[in-house]
Amino acid sequence: MLPCRPLSLLVILVSFLMVPGVTVKKENFKTCEQSGFCTRNRAYADDAGAKGALWTSPYELDSASIRFKNGQLHGTVLKTTTINEKVRLPLTVSFLRCGAARVVVDEERRMKGEIELRHGSTIRKERYNEAGKWALARDPELSESASLEIDKAAGYTKVSYGPDGRFAAIIRHTPFEVQFQRNGEIHVKLNDRGLLNVEQWRAKVDPPDGDSGEDQSTWWDETFGGQTDSKPRGPESIGLDIAFPGYDHVFGIPEHADSISLKETRGGSGHHDDPYRMYNADVFEYELNSPMSIYGCIPFMQAHRKNSTVGVFWLNAAETWVDIVKTKSSINPLAVGISSKTQTHWFSESGQLDVFIFLGPTAQDVSRAYGELTGYTQLPQHFAIAYHQSRWNYVTDEDVRDVDRKFDKYQIPYDVIWLDIEYTDGKRYFTFDPNNFPDPLGMEDQLDGSGRKVVLIIDPHLKNVPDYQVDHELKSKGLGVKDKDGNLYEGWCWPGSSHWIDCFNPAAISWWAHQFKYDKFKGTSPNCFIWNDMNEPSVFNLPETTMPKHNIHYDGWEHRDVHNLYGLTYMSATYHGLLERKKGVVRRPFVLTRSFYAGAQRVGATWTGDNLARWDHLAASIPMVLNNGIAGFPFVGADVGGFFGNPDKELLTRWYQTGIFYPFFRAHAHIDSRRREPYLAGEPYVTIITQAIRLRYQLLPAWYTTFYQASVEGLPIVRPQYYIHPDDEHGFAIDDQLYIGSTGLLAKPVVTEGAASVDIYLADSERYYDYFDYTIYQGAGRRHTVPAPLEKIPLLMQGGHIIPRKDRPRRSSALMKWDPYTLVIALGKDGEAEGSIYIDDGESFDYQRGAYIHRNFQFGGSALWSEDIGTKGPKTGEYLKTMAGVKVEKLVVVGAPQSWQDKLSVTVIEEDAKSSTTTSLQFHAAQGNKAAYAVVKNPNVAIGKSWKIEF
Numbered sequence: 001m002l003p004c005r006p007l008s009l010l011v012i013l014v015s016f017l018m019v020p021g022v023t024v025k026k027e028n029f030k031t032c033e034q035s036g037f038c039t040r041n042r043a044y045a046d047d048a049g050a051k052g053a054l055w056t057s058p059y060e061l062d063s064a065s066i067r068f069k070n071g072q073l074h075g076t077v078l079k080t081t082t083i084n085e086k087v088r089l090p091l092t093v094s095f096l097r098c099g100a101a102r103v104v105v106d107e108e109r110r111m112k113g114e115i116e117l118r119h120g121s122t123i124r125k126e127r128y129n130e131a132g133k134w135a136l137a138r139d140p141e142l143s144e145s146a147s148l149e150i151d152k153a154a155g156y157t158k159v160s161y162g163p164d165g166r167f168a169a170i171i172r173h174t175p176f177e178v179q180f181q182r183n184g185e186i187h188v189k190l191n192d193r194g195l196l197n198v199e200q201w202r203a204k205v206d207p208p209d210g211d212s213g214e215d216q217s218t219w220w221d222e223t224f225g226g227q228t229d230s231k232p233r234g235p236e237s238i239g240l241d242i243a244f245p246g247y248d249h250v251f252g253i254p255e256h257a258d259s260i261s262l263k264e265t266r267g268g269s270g271h272h273d274d275p276y277r278m279y280n281a282d283v284f285e286y287e288l289n290s291p292m293s294i295y296g297c298i299p300f301m302q303a304h305r306k307n308s309t310v311g312v313f314w315l316n317a318a319e320t321w322v323d324i325v326k327t328k329s330s331i332n333p334l335a336v337g338i339s340s341k342t343q344t345h346w347f348s349e350s351g352q353l354d355v356f357i358f359l360g361p362t363a364q365d366v367s368r369a370y371g372e373l374t375g376y377t378q379l380p381q382h383f384a385i386a387y388h389q390s391r392w393n394y395v396t397d398e399d400v401r402d403v404d405r406k407f408d409k410y411q412i413p414y415d416v417i418w419l420d421i422e423y424t425d426g427k428r429y430f431t432f433d434p435n436n437f438p439d440p441l442g443m444e445d446q447l448d449g450s451g452r453k454v455v456l457i458i459d460p461h462l463k464n465v466p467d468y469q470v471d472h473e474l475k476s477k478g479l480g481v482k483d484k485d486g487n488l489y490e491g492w493c494w495p496g497s498s499h500w501i502d503c504f505n506p507a508a509i510s511w512w513a514h515q516f517k518y519d520k521f522k523g524t525s526p527n528c529f530i531w532n533d534m535n536e537p538s539v540f541n542l543p544e545t546t547m548p549k550h551n552i553h554y555d556g557w558e559h560r561d562v563h564n565l566y567g568l569t570y571m572s573a574t575y576h577g578l579l580e581r582k583k584g585v586v587r588r589p590f591v592l593t594r595s596f597y598a599g600a601q602r603v604g605a606t607w608t609g610d611n612l613a614r615w616d617h618l619a620a621s622i623p624m625v626l627n628n629g630i631a632g633f634p635f636v637g638a639d640v641g642g643f644f645g646n647p648d649k650e651l652l653t654r655w656y657q658t659g660i661f662y663p664f665f666r667a668h669a670h671i672d673s674r675r676r677e678p679y680l681a682g683e684p685y686v687t688i689i690t691q692a693i694r695l696r697y698q699l700l701p702a703w704y705t706t707f708y709q710a711s712v713e714g715l716p717i718v719r720p721q722y723y724i725h726p727d728d729e730h731g732f733a734i735d736d737q738l739y740i741g742s743t744g745l746l747a748k749p750v751v752t753e754g755a756a757s758v759d760i761y762l763a764d765s766e767r768y769y770d771y772f773d774y775t776i777y778q779g780a781g782r783r784h785t786v787p788a789p790l791e792k793i794p795l796l797m798q799g800g801h802i803i804p805r806k807d808r809p810r811r812s813s814a815l816m817k818w819d820p821y822t823l824v825i826a827l828g829k830d831g832e833a834e835g836s837i838y839i840d841d842g843e844s845f846d847y848q849r850g851a852y853i854h855r856n857f858q859f860g861g862s863a864l865w866s867e868d869i870g871t872k873g874p875k876t877g878e879y880l881k882t883m884a885g886v887k888v889e890k891l892v893v894v895g896a897p898q899s900w901q902d903k904l905s906v907t908v909i910e911e912d913a914k915s916s917t918t919t920s921l922q923f924h925a926a927q928g929n930k931a932a933y934a935v936v937k938n939p940n941v942a943i944g945k946s947w948k949i950e951f
Contacts, residue, residue, distance in 0.1 A: 024285045028225065029292060029544055032274045036218025037199075037237035038321045041347035042275075044239065045195050045323070057175035057194030061091065063152055071095045071142035073159060077105060077176050079198060087200040093169065093178075095146035095161040098372045099365070101169055102140065103178060103190065105238070105353040107200060115201040118220070121232035122486065123552060128351040128561035131317045134568055135599040137375035167359050180310075182359045186245050187310045188303075190355070195241035195345055198353065201234060225543025230484060230550045232558075239347035240355065242312055244303040248340045249722070249732045252301040252311075252631040253278065253322060255596075255608070257288045260623040260630075260720055260735035262301075265291060265323045275321035275345075280564050280595045282538035282545040284610050285644055288620050295536060295609045296596035297564050298631040302366055303342060307727050311358035311366040313373070316348040317565040317597065319549075349549075350561050363630075363723045364715060370632050371714020375602035377635055379711035382842030383415040383453055384590045384605065385703050386813040387693050388666035389677065390418030390455075396436040397443040400454070403677060404447060408811055410679040412690050413697050415812045417447065418455045418531065418668070427495035428468050429458045430515055432523045440523035451814020453527045455592065459534040460503075460570045463495035470515065474499055479508040481559070484550040492541040493534060500537055500547065503569035504562065505554035509576065516577035526581070529590040530574050532604075535567040536595045567595025575603035587843050592664075596633060605635040605664045613642030613673070618655050619751035623735035625662055629716030630723075635707075637664030646674050649685045650753065650790065656689045657793045658749035660696040661738060663707070663717040688791050694809050695793065699745075701804040701821060701837055706741030708838035708854075717741060725763035730781060734761055743835070744801030744826060745771070748786070748794045758794045759783035767799035767829050767931075769894050774931040776895075778829075799895060800828030802835025802857040807890070817842070820889035821943050825859050827895035833859040836869070839883070839943065850876035853883060853944045864891065865948040866941070883944045891936040891949070896923065900934055900951065908939050911946040921951070 032038040048055040058080045065076040072094045079087040088108040095101050106127055109115055113125045146161035157171040162182075170179040176196065180188040190196075204220050219235040221228055244250065249261045253276055264271040272290070278297035286294050299314035301322075314320065323345040346355075356373065358366045371377075389407070394400045400417055407414050425431040432440050444454055462471040462480075474480050475488060481500045483489045488499055502508050515521060516530070539547045549560035559566075571593040578589035591604035600606065608624045611617045621638035628636040640659035641647050647655065656678070659665050669676060678689040696703075703717075710717050718738045721731035737748035737760060746768065748760045762768060765780040777784040777796060786794045797803065803824040810816045825833045840852035850873020855866050870876070905918045919939050926932040934951075941947040 024283055024287050026287070026292070029281060029283065030224060032321060034224055035319070035321070036222050037235070037347065037349045038275065039218070040235075041195075041197055041237060041239040041321075041345070042323070044197050045193070045241070045345055048194055055194055057177075057191060057196060059089075059176040059191070059196050060174040061171065061176045063150070063155075063157075063173050066150065066157060068148040068159070071144060071146040071161070073148070073157070073171075079200065081200070087198070089198055093159070093171070094140065095143045095159060095169070097141040097143050098369045099162045099167065099359065100140075100369050100373065101161065101167075101180065101357045103353070103355050103357070105198065107198060109201055115233070116203060117232045118204065118234065119230055119232050119484075121484070122556065123232060123558050124556040125233070127236065128317070128557055130557070131315050131351065131354065131565065134565050134572075135315060135597060136373055137599065137602060140373060162359065180357050180359060182361060187308070187359055188312065188357050189243040189245065190240060192243035193241045193343065195239055197237070197239035197347070199235040199237045201236070204234060227543050227548060229548065232550065233350070236350045237347055238316075238351065238353045239345065240353060241343060241345045242355070243344070244310065244342045246340055247303040247305045247310075247342045248326060249305070250301050250303045250324060250342050250344065251720075252298070252627055254298055254627045254631050254633070255294050255296045255624065256292070256627075257286050257290055257294065257620050257624060259289075259733070260626050261733040262324055264326055266325055275323040277319075277321050278564060279319040279544075280536040280546075280567060282534065282536050285612055286609065288616055295594045296567065296600070296606060298596070298598045298628075298633060299346075300370060300598060300631045301344070302363060302630055304363065304722050304726070304732060305340075306729055307361070309360045309363040309366050309726065311360070311370060313356040313358070313370060313598065314346050314348070315354040315356065315598070316351045317562050318349040318351050318560055319563065320346065320348040322346050350558070362726065364713075367632065367714045367716065374599045374632060376712060376714045377601045377633070377707070377710040377717070378603060379588065379708060379847070380605070380635065381588045381590055382700075382704060383451070383813055385663070385707060386415035386665070386700065387413060387696060388416040388418060388455070389414045390420070390666055390668040391673070391675070392420035392669065392671040393422035394419060395422065397439055400443050401446050404450075404452065406677065406679050408450070410686060410690070411809070411811075412678050413693055413809065413811055413813075414452070415814070416453045416455055416529075418457075418666070420457050420671075421459070421494055422671075423456065426463070428463050428470070430470055430521045437523070441525060444525045444527055448525070448527045451812045453529055455529045455531050455590070456524070457531045457533055458574065459494070459532070460501050460537055461491070461493040461495065461498035461534065462501065464490060464497040464499055471499060473511070474501060477507070477511060479505055479511055481547065482552040484548070484552065486552065489547065489551050491539040491547060493538060501570070502553050503573045504557070508554070509573040512573040513577035516574070516581050518581055526585075526587075530578060531592045532567070532571045532574055533594050535570045535593060537566055564597050567593055568597040568600050571596070571600060572603050586845060588845060598632065601633040601635065606633060607636060607664060607666065608638040610643045611639055613645035613647035613651065615651060615751060615753050617642055618651065618658060619736065621658065621662070622738065622749065622751070625718060626716075626720045626735055626738060629718055630720065632714060634710055634717040635663050637662030637666055639669070640665070640667040641669060641676055643668055644670050644673070647676070649681050652676060652681060653685050653688050653790060654750050656692045658751065660692050661718060661740065661747045661749060665696060684791065691791070692793060697809070697813065697816070698805045698807060699803075700813055700816070701806055701839070702740065702743045702745065705804065705836060705838040706743060709741055715741070721761070721763065728763035728781065731761060731763050737761065743803055744798035745803065746796045746798060750788050750794065756787070756789050757785050758788050760786050760794060760796060765829075767895060768796040769799065769826055769931055771795040771797055774894050774933055776929055776931050797824070797826040797894065799826050800830075800833050801826050802833050802859065804835065804837040818886055820887045822890040822892065823857060823888060825864065825891065825893045827859065827893065831860070831897065837943070841879070846875050846879065849873040851879035853880070855943070859893075862951045863948060864951070866946055868946060880944050884942060886943050888939055888941050888943055889937070891939060893934040893936075893951075895931045896934040898932065901925065903951065906936055906939070907950040908941060909948045909950070910941055
């Protein structure tokens with residue numbers, strides 16, 4: 001560690017050399033073989049596998065210890081060691097009202113503090129047990145209906161729970177094992193292969209000379225990249241195998257640059273050699289088709305088979321690895337039928353064993369239950385779901401103004417412009433460079449004139465120099481992360497020598513939140529929002545580009561225990577800072593985070609990090625975004641155009657056409673890349689990119705409605721094939737097309753150079769209409785070729801849906817607020833359709849008091865009607881008055897029946913109207929394979945009222 005001193009030229013040079021390179025250096029990040037506990041747990045599994053039927057797990061549940069009360073079972077698992085010692089492991093199995101079950105295994109000796117720490121350490125002695133404090137939205141409620149049955153003779157305990165008692169946990173006593181059943185069928189098994197492994201505390205004893213004994217090379221300290229981890233608690237990893245009988249596909253556990261259906265990890269053709277790793281890390285130019293960890297992680301996995309989805313959530317914030325093996329075996333000796341099983345093996349370096357089991361039966365059920373535990377997606381401000389323009393860096397405030405003017409000149413809509421680290425005064429966060437940004441308030445005022453925002457980057461490392469007040473306060477108040485000796489930790493990041501805020505400390509959260517007040521963060525105004533980057537945390541001068549595991553956080557916890565939570569605690573503190581920047585003015589914050597963990601969905605958005613301007617990175621962005629949604633954090637996108645490099649014009653255009661289907665839609669680029677604002681692309685690319693961005697804006701009502709659904713049900717915003725068609729086995733692994741919520745919109749972006757068409761897979765026999773020309777595609781279980789020249793976006797509408805949109809192009813979404821709506825009614829083959837819309841003020845929390853519109857639209861029997869499905873509150877009436885003048889200006893009925901050919905008008909019956917009115921209908925006959933459609937202009941019905949239109 002370099003001493004604290006002002007930056008000299010030498011220090012600047014050293015700091016520069018410590019910055020990660022512009023290609024992924026795999027040697028800087030551990031493989032399983034280089035991680036002691038990963039190697040040990042894999043060897044444990046190998047030993048068990050080699051012994052086969054001779055292997056017996058050394059764990060048993062003491063049946064005499066079992067107690068059951070109020071939906072919770074307590075007991076003691078006994079581990080028999082190689083020296084015949086009985087290690088006591090307290091067990092708690094909780095059955096929750098949301099239908100999930102929770103299994104916790106701890107270690108009695110550590111819980112009681114009956115261990116000795118090495119090196120004179122003062123850290124906590126128990127296993128880390130506070131991950132739920134950050135990841136869970138609330139304390140889970142226990143089920144009052146769970147019931148117990150013990151059969152000591154058969155050696156098992158059974159607990160029935162869940163809806164109508166359809167779920168059951170069968171707890172086998174010896175060896176300890178738990179089967180989770182739904183309707184009498186096993187769906188999840190814990191310790192199926194006997195790989196439960198709790199590394200109990202033991203004192204360090206040097207083996208006698210000449211007797212190497214058990215390999216202890218990584219038990220007591222471990223060196224990687226020149227950094228030695230002192231491990232004051234010794235070896236303490238936990239491991240468990242979790243099996244999914246009958247399941248071929250598992251999804252989730254982001255963030256990895258890999259396929260949506262997770263691959264096997266024990267080698268072989270098309271498989272990975274290493275487990276999937278979850279250890280948040282700053283990885284430049286990450287590798288594709290890899291189980292390497294990158295910036296964030298969520299240890300939540302779904303398993304899916306035909307018409308059944310289950311899930312597991314491994315609540316542990318330490319370094320974690322997951323092995324996946326898939327097997328097939330004959331159901332009976334005559335080999336009639338094949339049984340599938342996906343076997344997973346989870347192991348973490350420290351902490352409790354804490355796992356939640358979800359039994360579905362649908363993917364929606366699993367997502368809702370997981371969301372009830374960890375929180376649903378934040379309902380963001382409306383601007384946040386529109387287009388964001390960014391690069392590292394817009395160099396002056398005049399540069400920002402000029403970009404803003406050029407977007408208007410070329411009539412390209414955008415809502416947000418972003419500033420990376422160069423806006424600061426010498427990398428001092430909460431400051432502006434006085435030379436390049438002398439008038440930030442004037443810059444923000446110009447943006448605000450069009451309803452636009454600016455997002456400023458704020459990282460968790462604070463520049464270690466005497467004249468920086470923020471760092472001075474951090475030091476004087478003792479709010480920073482400490483090293484293993486209890487001193488303020490110093491590392492290196494963008495400013496050079498830096499200190500890191502410790503947001504596990506409640507006082508640090510309060511202090512950090514205060515920094516965002518307008519009188520503290522001078523030069524900012526209400527249209528400023530925040531980007532939290534480098535919060536893995538990234539430390540340039542250490543292996544794995546992060547801080548040592550033996551650093552110490554608030555309340556005596558080691559960094560090894562909480563590493564994957566760090567980014568969440570930091571963004572949560574920022575979120576609270578943006579809630580009330582001025583006393584009495586509370587608005588929904590917008591925070592973008594690079595690092596995340598379960599629960600981050602409650603407080604912000606994320607993106608897939610430092611990708612490359614290459615076609616394969618464009619293709620990889622789709623499964624990465626989908627897997628984040630499956631894992632409960634759906635407000636996610638990828639850098640449009642690629643962060644590193646210079647995309648050619650075709651790639652840039654196709655990336656925009658893909659980016660409009662990311663929930664978070666932002667273009668971003670590295671400081672060394674060429675400027676690539678859309679208006680610089682030249683024709684025909686400018687026009688094509690503009691059309692793509694305008695399509696995003698046109699569909700903002702559908703997107704906002706989908707975000708609302710995610711915020712109250714925990715469902716993905718963009719959804720994979722298996723989520724929409726759970727019975728179609730051919731579609732389970734498809735990850736190059738996606739559905740936008742429940743809108744029926746199906747997109748398959750072009751991700752291949754030179755492609756002029758795509759093949760879209762349709763699972764069902766419903767009609768699908770091309771969004772633009774109403775070409776009909778129909779036929780279940782096969783791929784359909786859809787033309788996709790450069791100017792065409794492959795986007796279909798599934799019949800049976802009603803899609804709300806706004807058709808008037810504006811410069812920003814704020815300027816669309818009072819615009820009228822268009823309803824596109826894509827009739828199903830049964831002649832019916834249904835959809836919904838959600839509207840609120842887009843910025844405050846008044847919707848929580850009823851200030852919103854939520855309506856269901858239905859078409860059937862040649863009539864369309866609007867029904868109120870909202871819940872009234874104290875602000876409902878006031879809000880509806882403000883929206884009274886917002887109308888539906890057009891109806892488009894796609895797949896209109898031929899009988900309408902001679903129809904010239906429709907009848908409009910509006911709520912509280914004394915009489916009905918009529919308005920004209922224009923019928924357009926089918927042409928070739930293009931559907932007939934009808935247009936009703938100016939039905940003049942209010943979007944917030946009940947009405948009926950008869951055709």
